[in-house]
Amino acid sequence: MNAFAGFVRKEAFHILRDRQTFWILLLMPLVQVLIFGYAVRTDVRDVRIAIVDPTPSTATRALVQRFASSSRFQLMGVYPTMQSLDDGFRSGVLRQAVVLPRDADRLLRGQATLPIQLITDGADPNTGSVMQSYATAIIQRWHAESVVRAGSLRIDLATRMRYNPTLESVNLFVPGLIALVLTIVSAMMTAISITREKETGTMEMLLVSPLHPWAIVAGKVAPYVAMGFANVLLVLGAAWGVFGMPLRGSLVLLLAECLLYILNALALGIVISTSAQTQRTAMIAALAGLLLPTLMLSGFIFPLESLPTPLRLFTNIVPARWFLLIVRGIMVKGAGLATLWQETLILVGMTLALLVLGARRLAIRLD
Amino acid sequence: MRVILFLMRKEFLQVFRDKATVFQIFFIPVVQLLVLSNAATFDIKRTSLAVVDEDRTTVSTGLTQRLEGGGRFRVVREQPTTAGVEFALLDREVSAVLRIPHGFEADLVRERHASLQLQVNAEEGASAGIILTAAQAVLADYTRELGMTMGAAGVVRGPVLTIATQGWFNPSRNYKHYMVPAILVSLTTIIGLLLTAQNIAREKELGTLDQLNVTPITKGQFITAKLLPFWLLSLMIFTIGLLIGKFVFGIPTRGSIPLVYLATAVYLVVALGIGLFISTFTNTQQQTMFVAFFVMLIYLLMSGLFTPVDSMPRWAQWAAEVNPVKHFAVILRAVLVKGAGWEVVARPILILAVGGVGILTLAVRKYSKQAH
Numbered sequence: 247m248n249a250f251a252g253f254v255r256k257e258a259f260h261i262l263r264d265r266q267t268f269w270i271l272l273l274m275p276l277v278q279v280l281i282f283g284y285a286v287r288t289d290v291r292d293v294r295i296a297i298v299d300p301t302p303s304t305a306t307r308a309l310v311q312r313f314a315s316s317s318r319f320q321l322m323g324v325y326p327t328m329q330s331l332d333d334g335f336r337s338g339v340l341r342q343a344v345v346l347p348r349d350a351d352r353l354l355r356g357q358a359t360l361p362i363q364l365i366t367d368g369a370d371p372n373t374g375s376v377m378q379s380y381a382t383a384i385i386q387r388w389h390a391e392s393v394v395r396a397g398s399l400r401i402d403l404a405t406r407m408r409y410n411p412t413l414e415s416v417n418l419f420v421p422g423l424i425a426l427v428l429t430i431v432s433a434m435m436t437a438i439s440i441t442r443e444k445e446t447g448t449m450e451m452l453l454v455s456p457l458h459p460w461a462i463v464a465g466k467v468a469p470y471v472a473m474g475f476a477n478v479l480l481v482l483g484a485a486w487g488v489f490g491m492p493l494r495g496s497l498v499l500l501l502a503e504c505l506l507y508i509l510n511a512l513a514l515g516i517v518i519s520t521s522a523q524t525q526r527t528a529m530i531a532a533l534a535g536l537l538l539p540t541l542m543l544s545g546f547i548f549p550l551e552s553l554p555t556p557l558r559l560f561t562n563i564v565p566a567r568w569f570l571l572i573v574r575g576i577m578v579k580g581a582g583l584a585t586l587w588q589e590t591l592i593l594v595g596m597t598l599a600l601l602v603l604g605a606r607r608l609a610i611r612l613d
Numbered sequence: 614m615r616v617i618l619f620l621m622r623k624e625f626l627q628v629f630r631d632k633a634t635v636f637q638i639f640f641i642p643v644v645q646l647l648v649l650s651n652a653a654t655f656d657i658k659r660t661s662l663a664v665v666d667e668d669r670t671t672v673s674t675g676l677t678q679r680l681e682g683g684g685r686f687r688v689v690r691e692q693p694t695t696a697g698v699e700f701a702l703l704d705r706e707v708s709a710v711l712r713i714p715h716g717f718e719a720d721l722v723r724e725r726h727a728s729l730q731l732q733v734n735a736e737e738g739a740s741a742g743i744i745l746t747a748a749q750a751v752l753a754d755y756t757r758e759l760g761m762t763m764g765a766a767g768v769v770r771g772p773v774l775t776i777a778t779q780g781w782f783n784p785s786r787n788y789k790h791y792m793v794p795a796i797l798v799s800l801t802t803i804i805g806l807l808l809t810a811q812n813i814a815r816e817k818e819l820g821t822l823d824q825l826n827v828t829p830i831t832k833g834q835f836i837t838a839k840l841l842p843f844w845l846l847s848l849m850i851f852t853i854g855l856l857i858g859k860f861v862f863g864i865p866t867r868g869s870i871p872l873v874y875l876a877t878a879v880y881l882v883v884a885l886g887i888g889l890f891i892s893t894f895t896n897t898q899q900q901t902m903f904v905a906f907f908v909m910l911i912y913l914l915m916s917g918l919f920t921p922v923d924s925m926p927r928w929a930q931w932a933a934e935v936n937p938v939k940h941f942a943v944i945l946r947a948v949l950v951k952g953a954g955w956e957v958v959a960r961p962i963l964i965l966a967v968g969g970v971g972i973l974t975l976a977v978r979k980y981s982k983q984a985h
Contacts, residue, residue: 264897264899264900266900270900277907278910281915282915284929285929286920287920290924336953341923359775360775362777364779365779373921376742376743380746383745383746383749386753400725401721401728401729403728405732406730407733407735408733408735409735417736434903435899438898439899442898526634526808526815527631527633527637533803533905533906534637534800535637538649542652542919545737547919547920548652549737549740551740552740553651553652579703579736581704585703
């Protein structure tokens with residue numbers, strides 16, 4: 247045990263000695279969360295919209311007014327014809343346009359149909375469908391209110407947005423960022439630090455020491471667990487203090503789950519480092535191999551429900567996906583272990599599997 | 614010139630000798646492009662819904678049927694009381710709960726006005742909005758239908774609203790047309806930037822950089838020789854990706870391909886130049902990697918590749934103006950999907966060119982041949 251403690255100390259010195267790397271590792275995740283928390287939003291706002299109204303009237307002006315006063319839209323102009331739309335869309339000045347029919351006012355008082363065209367810049371279908379649904383909602387409300395007359399049927403829909411009533415992106419983003427940053431930083435840290443010993447040849451020296459190879463790996467990983475945990479504390483502190491993110495569940499549970507996830511990412515790093523011979527292969531695997539999948543298959547940006555079935559099944563083996571559910575569950579929804587035990591168990595299982603895989607590969611390498 | 618060629622040959626040999634790296638730099642982009650291109654959509658196919666039907670009448674069951682039949686909802690729970698619903702929402706068994714209160718039909722018949730309650734799991738902001746709109750659409754249709762059957766004589770009905778939606782440039786609303794270029798940009802950037810940054814850091818760590826420094830090679834020659842091989846490699850990766858996009862995902866190539874390559878050539882100089890610049894002030898590969906990760910994540914997430922630039926606050930939109938990834942993504946999407954020509958992309962290409970010259974000048978100046 248004494249030898250092990252000495253080894254951990256050596257590793258800790260390695261990290262602390264290189265001041266530059268130490269500060270980068272400690273502060274980088276915090277800075278990222280601060281920047282992205284302010285800058286990156288998945289919701290759609292300020293949609294630049296134009297309205298084509300060949301025959302302006304009080305009723306159509308009410309619609310224009312609705313768009314103008316909505317925070318989701320930015321009204322770029324009301325035009326009598328569709329001619330000016332083409333240029334606007336191509337150059338990107340316009341993202342959306344509502345085209346009203348001729349004599350909308352008369353149609354509104356009649357019994358026939360009121361055909362409205364909604365044109366969206368389809369080059370980005372993702373925001374496109376969100377923009378479309380927002381605009382449709384405004385038009386429908388306008389229509390409903392314009393035609394409400396005595397005797398017509400009306401069903402109101404009282405809506406409650408649960409857990410995140412203001413639809414704040416930050417609440418969605420911070421857990422995702424924690425997962426992303428922890429995955430990459432932890433996996434990369436271990437992978438690089440182990441392959442560096444291989445590359446410089448010092449790994450062999452360590453392996454001939456009386457320490458069990460497992461103790462060597464554990465010793466290399468231990469300081470990084472502390473580092474990852476410090477990152478979690480800083481990031482959570484920023485999320486809570488700067489962005490006012492709620493913490494509805496138990497803090498102890500949250501920290502324990504974070505610790506579990508750090509272990510998971512570090513184990514992944516060990517597996518990568520056992521199959522990589524050089525720092526270059528280790529880092530390409532850790533960074534290029536993990537960055538986009540963690541970003542796109544964890545539910546961080548794109549909702550998992552929307553994935554094609556084979557891909558949705560595949561996301562089950564992405565640890566970040568489970569971690570994201572846990573963090574959001576605890577912070578935003580105030581869930582406890584009663585609801586999150588499955589996710590937790592899966593993460594524990596994955597971590598153990600990765601550790602066993604790493605151990606077996608490590609053993610092979612020793613022969 | 615000969616010096617540069619020799620140095621380049623050395624770089625190529627070093628990369629291609631390492632089979633694991635060669636495998637990675639071609640395998641990772643291809644697999645990720647093939648897999649991830651399917652992943653990037655906000656479109657939710659069917660939302661799982663719980664219906665709490667306290668009314669138990671023809672009208673209320675009719676509504677449940679319309680919700681189920683509309684294709685946007687999947688009614689996974691239907692029950693007369695709210696028991697267990699709260700937990701189902703918390704446990705993500707359902708994404709939304711619709712409560713039809715007791716007396717719903719009676720109210721509609723008697724007062725011609727009734728209300729419903731919808732609770733949506735708003736953990737994910739954008740999808741919550743879409744769920745709500747889908748519910749409203751079903752409800753609007755159902756109200757109109759009921760109005761026909763229940764409409765008493767002499768009741769004035771308004772016109773039927775029809776909203777025809779069109780997506781310009783991408784009428785089938787195929788999100789892959791939008792996302793394949795984005796993923797291609799990300800992958801090319803990640804691999805190219807990493808390889809370049811790691812390369813010099815490795816020479817520093819091994820001490821071979823000092824050996825190069827004592828040779829009569831000039832700084833300019835050195836930077837060129839370090840840049841060109843990875844520039845060619847990245848161009849190869851980009852080409853493979855473009856072919857996959859074209860033949861596997863059928864992304865349109867409406868604009869001019871030479872224009873795409875011109876933009877790519879300029880962009881890669883900027884991206885790799887950033888990698889070079891990073892490696893001039895870091896000491897170890899580990900440091901280089903973390904700084905590169907930091908820079909890349911900022912560039913990628915703030916470029917509008919994955920989230921809309923328009924939703925970002927003003928300062929971030931300004932910051933996006935100096936983000937090469939953003940400009941390259943704009944060019945690719947405009948030329949490939951919208952068929953835009955030189956007049957639209959001249960400005961972003963010019964910005965990229967200025968950025969490329971700037972970052973290379975910085976890298977050459979910062980790189981010192983003196984030993985540390």
